[in-house]
Amino acid sequence: MNVRPMDHASESELRAVLELFSLVYGRELSPEFYRWRFLANPFGPPLVTLLWDGDTLAGHYSASPMRSFCDGEFASAQSMTTMTHPDYRNQGVFTKLAEDLYARMPALGVEMIWGWPNTQSHYGFVQRLGWSDVGVVVTMTRHLTGKERSAQLPTELPGPAPWMSGLFFESAADGRVYASLRDAAYLRWRYVDNPGRTYRFFALGDGHDVVAVTTDYTTKEGKRALEVVDYLHGGNTEAFAALLEGLAALAREDGCAMVRTWMGLDDPGFPALERQGFTPREPLTYFGARVLGARKLPGFAPAQWRLTMGDSDNY
Numbered sequence: 001m002n003v004r005p006m007d008h009a010s011e012s013e014l015r016a017v018l019e020l021f022s023l024v025y026g027r028e029l030s031p032e033f034y035r036w037r038f039l040a041n042p043f044g045p046p047l048v049t050l051l052w053d054g055d056t057l058a059g060h061y062s063a064s065p066m067r068s069f070c071d072g073e074f075a076s077a078q079s080m081t082t083m084t085h086p087d088y089r090n091q092g093v094f095t096k097l098a099e100d101l102y103a104r105m106p107a108l109g110v111e112m113i114w115g116w117p118n119t120q121s122h123y124g125f126v127q128r129l130g131w132s133d134v135g136v137v138v139t140m141t142r143h144l145t146g147k148e149r150s151a152q153l154p155t156e157l158p159g160p161a162p163w164m165s166g167l168f169f170e171s172a173a174d175g176r177v178y179a180s181l182r183d184a185a186y187l188r189w190r191y192v193d194n195p196g197r198t199y200r201f202f203a204l205g206d207g208h209d210v211v212a213v214t215t216d217y218t219t220k221e222g223k224r225a226l227e228v229v230d231y232l233h234g235g236n237t238e239a240f241a242a243l244l245e246g247l248a249a250l251a252r253e254d255g256c257a258m259v260r261t262w263m264g265l266d267d268p269g270f271p272a273l274e275r276q277g278f279t280p281r282e283p284l285t286y287f288g289a290r291v292l293g294a295r296k297l298p299g300f301a302p303a304q305w306r307l308t309m310g311d312s313d314n315y
Contacts, residue, residue, distance in 0.1 A: 001051060001052070001053050002051070002052045002053075003049060003050070003051050003096055003100045004049070004050060004052070004059075004106070005046075005048065005049060005050070005098065006046065006049070006050050006062075007049035007167075007244075008038075008039045008046040008048065008165035010266045013035065013050070013295070013300065014031060014035075014039075014095045016057045017033065017048075017057065017060055018031060018207070018215060019057075020057050020060055020085060021060075021081070021083060022084050022238075023085070023086070023226075024083045024084070024085070024086070025083075025217060027116075027203055029081070030195065030196070031313075032195040033195050033196045034304070036194065036195055037080070037195060037302075037313075038062050038064060039062050041064060041189075042069050042077075042185075042189060043065040043066055043067070043130060043186075043273060044065025044066070044108070044110065045065065045075070045077060045108055046065075047062060047064070047065060047077050047101060047105065047108070047110070048060070048061070048062040048098045048101075049061050049062075049065075049097045049098075049101040049104075051088075051093055051097055053088070055262065057085065057086040058084070058085045058088075058093060059083060059085065059088060059089075059093040059094065059096070059097050060082070060083040061081070061082050061094065061097035061098055061099070061101055062080050062081045063077035063079050063080055063101065063105075063113060063115075064078040064080050065077055065110070065182070065311075066078050066179070067178055067181040068111075068112060068177065068178060068179055068180065068182075069172050069178040069181040070175070070177040070297060070298070071175060072175065073181055074111050074295060075108075075109045075110050075111055075290060076110060076111060076112040076113065076114060076179070077105065077110050077112070077113050077114075077154055078113075078114060078115050078179070078180075078206070078294075078311075078313070079113055079114065079115030079116075079125075080115065080313060082097075082121065083233040084192055086197070090246065094121070094124065094127065095128055098129050099129070099144040102290070105292050106292050106293050107305055108129065109280065110292060111289050111291065111293045111295040112289055112290065112295060112297075113131075113290050113291060113292060114179050114287075114288070114290075115287075115288070115289075116285055116286060116287055116288045116312050116313075117131075117288060118286070118304065119286075121142040121143065122288075124279075125288060129290065129297065130248060130290050131285075131286045131288040131290045132288055132289060132290065133286070133289055133291065133299045133300065134287045134289060134300050134301070134302055134305055135287060135302035136284050136285065136286055136287070137262055137284070137285045137286075137287055137303075137307060138259050138262075138263065138280040138281065138282075138284055139260050139280070139281050139284075139285075140260065140262065140263055140273050140278040140279070140280060140281075141225075141258055141259070141260045141278060141279060141280075141284065142168060142248060142250045142258060142259045142260075142276060142277050142278045142279075143257065143258050143277075144256060144258055144259065145259060146252065151242070151245040151246045151248070151249040151303060152204075152205070152242070152246055153200065153245055153246050153250050154201050154202035154203065154204060154212070154229060154246040154247055154250060155204070155206065156200060156201065156204055157201040157202065157203055158201070158259050159183075159187075159192050159201055160187040160188045160192065160201065161183040161184060161192075161208075162184055163170075163208040164182075164183070164184050164187060164211050164232060165184045165185075166208075166234075167208070167210070167211065167232035167233070167234040168182045168183050168232055169183070170234040170235065171232060171233065171234050171235065171306075172190075172251075172306075174303060175298060176298065176303075176306050177297055177304060177305045177306070178296065178303055178305075178306045179305065179306075179307055179311045180231060180310070180311050182232065182308075182310075186209070187201075187213070187230070188309060190230075191213050191223060191229075192312070193261055194234050194294075196264070196310065197215055197298065198215065198216075199213050199214065199229065199275070200213070200214050200215070202214065202243065202246075202247065202250075203211055203243070204239050204242055204246070208234045208240035209233070209234065209236045210227070210231070210232065210234070210236060210239040210243050211231065211232050211290045212228050212230065212241050212243055212244075212247060213228070213229050213230040213231070214226055214228055214229065214247065215227050215229055215315065216228060216254075216256075217260075217315075219296075223257040223258065224254075224255060224256045224257055225251075225257065225258045225259065225260050226247060226248075226251035226254070226256045226258070226259045227259075227260050227261065227309060227315055228244075228247060228258070228259065228260070228261035228309070229261075229308060229310040229315045230308045230309070230310040231243075231261070232268070233268070235270055237268050237269050237271070237272055240269045240272055241269075241272035241275070241276070243261035244259075244272055244273070244276055246296075247259060248276065252254065252271045259278075260309075261273070261278070261308075261309060262308055262309045263308075264302055264303065264305070264307070265303070266302075266303045266304075267306070285312065285314075287305075287307060288300075291303050
């Protein structure tokens with residue numbers, strides 16, 4: 001049994017990873033997506049650990065290089081794809097892989113690992129790998145009835161613009177932890193370059209006060225939802241409320257049954273959600289993190305972090 005970093009220049013190892021993904025999850029993962037997220041990520045070196053038993057790939061754990069922000073930028077990684085070959089389950093494969101990757105990260109400048117454990121992995125992350133819980137994120141949902149008041153439809157943008165970076169840094173001056181530094185470079189990589197899903201950018205009129213990123217989603221019940229996966233309002237809550245109302249009108253015109261997003265109670269924009277009928281609903285999602293070096297954070301209470309749907313690879 002050999003635990004080692006993935007040779008990111010090896011096409012044969014990439015094929016083995018994608019074949020293991022198909023075996024474990026019963027669906028295909030494209031090589032274009034894997035390269036975009038892990039091997040050609042502009043924010044840091046590949047962070048992939050493999051477990052080989054001879055010629056058999058027994059396990060895989062990958063993290064996505066990211067930039068986080070808390071009173072300044074620092075390098076982090078988003079915990080992502082874990083896979084164990086069916087013949088090697090219940091043998092501590094994931095723990096071995098994670099410990100190996102976390103031990104290598106500080107030398108690469110990575111100061112924090114963070115992510116969204118599911119119900120199967122949450123116990124292991126917290127009890128065995130030293131993660132701290134930040135909380136459970138609820139999905140704020142507004143069901144559309146067709147009786148919403150009329151609103152000015154938002155202006156669709158061709159993509160990220162430099163002024164969006166200013167909005168982020170204006171918002172991020174609050175001393176909280178931002179899992180992802182959402183400047184224009186990040187927005188382009190995450191939403192425009194992403195080969196797996198289509199996203200749309202919206203602003204209010206021709207102004208630069210607020211921006212939202214949306215995607216279309218179909219629920220398990222077959223209902224269409226407009227998901228506001230990212231937003232920047234720079235503290236201008238009136239503009240944010242107007243943009244939300246416009247997005248709801250747009251969603252209704254497009255035949256969506258609901259609008260969904262993530263937002264903490266302490267976010268300045270949260271009252272706009274309440275006024276417009278957003279309520280906490282499922283799905284519920286764990287969020288946690290582990291500091292890998294000497295980085296000081298304000299804490300691990302939910303109010304000390306800013307998270308959006310776009311921080312999760314599920315959206």
